[in-house]
Amino acid sequence: MKGMIGLTVQRIGLGIATLFVVSVLIFSAIQAMPGDLAQAVLGQSATPEALTAFRKDLNLDEPPVKRYGDWIGAAVTGHFGKSLADGRDISQLIGPRLANTLFLATFAALIAIPLSLLLGFLAALYRNSWFDRLINVITLTSISFPEFFIAYILIFALAQGGYFSSISDVGSSTPFWEHVHATFLPALTLTLVVVAHMMRMTRAAIINVLAAPYIEMARLKGVPRWKIVLNHALPNALAPVINVVALNLAYLIVGVVVVEVVFVYPGLGQLLVDSVAKRDVTVVQAVGLIFAATYILLNLVADLLVTVSNPRLRYRR
Incomplete structure (x- = not known):
């Protein structure tokens, strides 16, 4: 029993570490997208004042490390921010789509x-x-x-x-x-x-x-x-x-x-494609993180089930 508990804790820790690395990759990939996000969302006719206000509202003027920390900290509590396309709360937007998927x-x-x-x-x-x-x-x-x-x-x-x-x-x-x-x-x-x-x-x-x-x-x-x-x-x-x-x-x-x-x-897949087309990066980040967490969680469950089903792994010397 102690071996199973230790193995479970080890697998959970490895899953959390993997999810952290994946979240960094998702955030970095979004930030590395070419072009100016504010200009792409507001259009070419946007005034400098509107662009400045938009960047401030999304904390784009903050250092990337701080923006990542704010994003992942809010995501852990279930808050992914607001959609750039329609201003809706992303958690409410994702909920029905996740249920359908x-x-x-x-x-x-x-x-x-x-x-x-x-x-x-x-x-x-x-x-x-x-x-x-x-x-x-x-x-x-x-x-x-x-x-x-x-x-x-x-x-x-x-x-x-x-x-x-x-x-x-x-x-x-x-x-x-x-x-x-x-x-x-x-x-x-x-x-x-x-x-x-x-x-x-x-x-x-x-x-x-x-x-x-x-x-x-x-x-x-x-x-x-x-x-x-x-x-x-x-x-x-x-x-x-x-x-x-x-x-x-x-x-x-x-x-x-x-x-x-x-x-x-x-479902979430259709939402992801629509968000990429609209350059709604906040939704893309949230959906990518949910997909990654789901994949890691199912692999964690598989590892534990394999261990439970195999006595040689449960009672290792």
């Missing part, structure tokens, strides 16, 4: 994770059969296409026939099942992109465990092959599977930018 990612994960584990289990069970080869061909084909190409194929195949909408127009007042229907095509696109990683890792991990001596002993005892895979191989192959599932969950949240833009889905 999490809904889409959860919807895709509920389809992709069970499907990939089932396909990986069956592919390992019937290794080198026609089923195994067919599944590998299909998943490798889907992963070879970029997200926007898969999205447009699904729009052509399903939206053109009127089964689903090509524009995922949802809001806070949208009923749950209407929300599910509107986000089915984006969720299916993400599923087709990530299921290959998880399926192939599950298959490879199970096949690797099947070479262990205790699996051979179970075979000699006459245990059915499906029971060997399900009861002995799968539990001992969880560590790499958990890792790849966590990485793909992180992708489902932080890698949705292209999919959200294609389907005009009102």
Whole structure:
């Protein structure tokens, strides 16, 4: 127990340090953008007095270190400042968009994770059969296409026939099942992109465990092959599977930018693209920090779950 607590504290500290470094990179990249931010936002017709007032309002006349400290200190408390585009509070602007992105990612994960584990289990069970080869061909084909190409194929195949909408127009007042229907095509696109990683890792991990001596002993005892895979191989192959599932969950949240833009889905990815186009740097910084924190958090959870699932890591000498 003490080892687990120490490992958890160590991982949390490493995550915080990583997030700090990423936040510095995000802030530095925004500050390194060419041109004058005040001039870009206010336009060429802005007077010198207006430009000076704008820079003072955003603390652009302060040293970069102080501006970073003010920004990260406010971000820790959940305050990201105000949008340059419309003056709205960024926390209120991000809230509904983050909820939409999490809904889409959860919807895709509920389809992709069970499907990939089932396909990986069956592919390992019937290794080198026609089923195994067919599944590998299909998943490798889907992963070879970029997200926007898969999205447009699904729009052509399903939206053109009127089964689903090509524009995922949802809001806070949208009923749950209407929300599910509107986000089915984006969720299916993400599923087709990530299921290959998880399926192939599950298959490879199970096949690797099947070479262990205790699996051979179970075979000699006459245990059915499906029971060997399900009861002995799968539990001992969880560590790499958990890792790849966590990485793909992180992708489902932080890698949705292209999919959200294609389907005009009102999530964080669409907000990020719109803010970049408007040069709304305060929103870009906030969304980038949220994406980074989400990715780091999911990797932290994956590390802890791998440790819990592996007794050799829990009880290290």
